[in-house]
Amino acid sequence: MTAPLEEHFFRREYGRLVAMLSRRVGVHHLETIEDAVQRALLAALESWPTGQVPTNPSAWLYRVAHNNLLDELRRRARTNELAAAHELGQSDAESSPDPFLAGDVRDDLLRMLFSCCDDAIPVDSQLVLALKTLCGFDVREIAERLFTTEANVYKRLTRAYGRLRDVGFELRDLEPTELRQRLPSVRAILYVLFTEGYLSSHADGAIRSELCDEARRLSELLAEHPLSAEPETFALLALMYLHTARQSARQNATGGLVLLEEQDRSLWDQEAIHLGLTWLARSAEGDVFSRYHAEAGIAAEHCRAPSFAETRWERIVACYELLEQLAPSAIHALNRAVAVAESQGAAAGLAVLEGLEPPPPRLAESYLWSAVFADLHGRCGNPELAARYRDAALSSAPSDAVKVALRRRFQALP
Numbered sequence: 001m002t003a004p005l006e007e008h009f010f011r012r013e014y015g016r017l018v019a020m021l022s023r024r025v026g027v028h029h030l031e032t033i034e035d036a037v038q039r040a041l042l043a044a045l046e047s048w049p050t051g052q053v054p055t056n057p058s059a060w061l062y063r064v065a066h067n068n069l070l071d072e073l074r075r076r077a078r079t080n081e082l083a084a085a086h087e088l089g090q091s092d093a094e095s096s097p098d099p100f101l102a103g104d105v106r107d108d109l110l111r112m113l114f115s116c117c118d119d120a121i122p123v124d125s126q127l128v129l130a131l132k133t134l135c136g137f138d139v140r141e142i143a144e145r146l147f148t149t150e151a152n153v154y155k156r157l158t159r160a161y162g163r164l165r166d167v168g169f170e171l172r173d174l175e176p177t178e179l180r181q182r183l184p185s186v187r188a189i190l191y192v193l194f195t196e197g198y199l200s201s202h203a204d205g206a207i208r209s210e211l212c213d214e215a216r217r218l219s220e221l222l223a224e225h226p227l228s229a230e231p232e233t234f235a236l237l238a239l240m241y242l243h244t245a246r247q248s249a250r251q252n253a254t255g256g257l258v259l260l261e262e263q264d265r266s267l268w269d270q271e272a273i274h275l276g277l278t279w280l281a282r283s284a285e286g287d288v289f290s291r292y293h294a295e296a297g298i299a300a301e302h303c304r305a306p307s308f309a310e311t312r313w314e315r316i317v318a319c320y321e322l323l324e325q326l327a328p329s330a331i332h333a334l335n336r337a338v339a340v341a342e343s344q345g346a347a348a349g350l351a352v353l354e355g356l357e358p359p360p361p362r363l364a365e366s367y368l369w370s371a372v373f374a375d376l377h378g379r380c381g382n383p384e385l386a387a388r389y390r391d392a393a394l395s396s397a398p399s400d401a402v403k404v405a406l407r408r409r410f411q412a413l414p
Contacts, residue, residue: 019112040065117185125160234283235292241276242299257405313343346379378413
């Protein structure tokens with residue numbers, strides 16, 4: 001088993017194990033469950049020689065994590081009561097649980113996502129909790145993706161864990177009204193999960209396909225369920241497929257990022273584009289127009305364009321204007337400025353950003369903000385400003401792959 005496979009495998013198993021064990025002993029034991037799972041993953045890394053993993057590694061991890069959890073609960077002198085209440089016997093630990101469960105939410109991980117979005121947990125803590133416990137994100141990654149500080153992430157996690165202990169609810173089949181109430185939050189989590197995979201803040205790689213795949217799989221479960229099969233869900237899935245279609249052309253043979261204008265469009269996955277456009281068409285049913293519709297519309301314009309030069313930038317600008325109305329954000333204004341610059345020139349792009357300097361504190365530290373200003377000032381013939389923003393972008397880039405792509409872009413400027 002190679003190192004990249006280990007990382008992908010363990011990240012996927014982490015969320016799966018946390019979800020399954022939470023269903024068995026209750027979400028109020030979430031911190032204890034996470035500790036048990038982490039110990040199981042460490043044991044695997046120490047005991048599995050390269051290329052000699054167990055026949056069923058998932059079942060092995062489940063047994064070890066399950067036993068770790070029982071040992072910890074036993075130390076708390078409550079094991080007998082919990083075992084009786086949740087049927088946590090030895091036979092359960094030695095079996096490989098069926099991941100598809102009866103009930104409204106038929107996947108453990110998806111069920112746990114809905115549980116993380118309980119009204120008892122503050123809204124700003126729901127997303128952080130889900131990304132940490134189910135998606136395997138570390139605190140730095142969460143802070144990067146949500147444009148906040150690591151200290152703030154820790155505060156939100158502490159708040160969420162405390163509420164779970166106080167409320168003490170257990171995973172169960174949710175009522176239809178609960179599913180509908182929590183659906184927007186679940187979609188937001190899946191959106192962030194996909195976004196992190198598509199352009200990662202992780203230092204070891206700019207693209208993490210396994211995160212995109214998992215987000216798309218869970219979104220498909222939502223799209224198949226009668227209570228969540230609605231236009232916003234379809235638009236989210238359309239967005240994921242249209243971005244996935246370009247995935248193979250976004251990296252070169254050495255793993256470096258390939259900018260949109262450099263990509264070989266013959267490598268784009270036409271089947272994924274077709275699926276994305278099909279879901280986008282389904283999302284047009286009814287009167288709902290969400291941020292996912294706007295972003296999917298932008299992705300669709302890129303996928304339909306025969307070349308970078310022939311992209312209908314004016315339509316992309318219109319989509320970003322709608323997106324800003326739906327979800328006002330400096331990052332959306334930044335993206336609109338890029339599209340305006342392609343449509344009307346760099347000076348027009350800078351005009352969009354007038355009044356936004358300085359940006360929100362956390363966004364000011366993002367390489368995206370500095371990279372756009374470096375690009376626009378360079379194209380407008382402002383070398384000193386371009387150099388200042390260029391240095392800031394390179395120093396804050398989250399990975400070597402992003403830095404290399406930025407340098408290549410900056411070298412092409414006048």
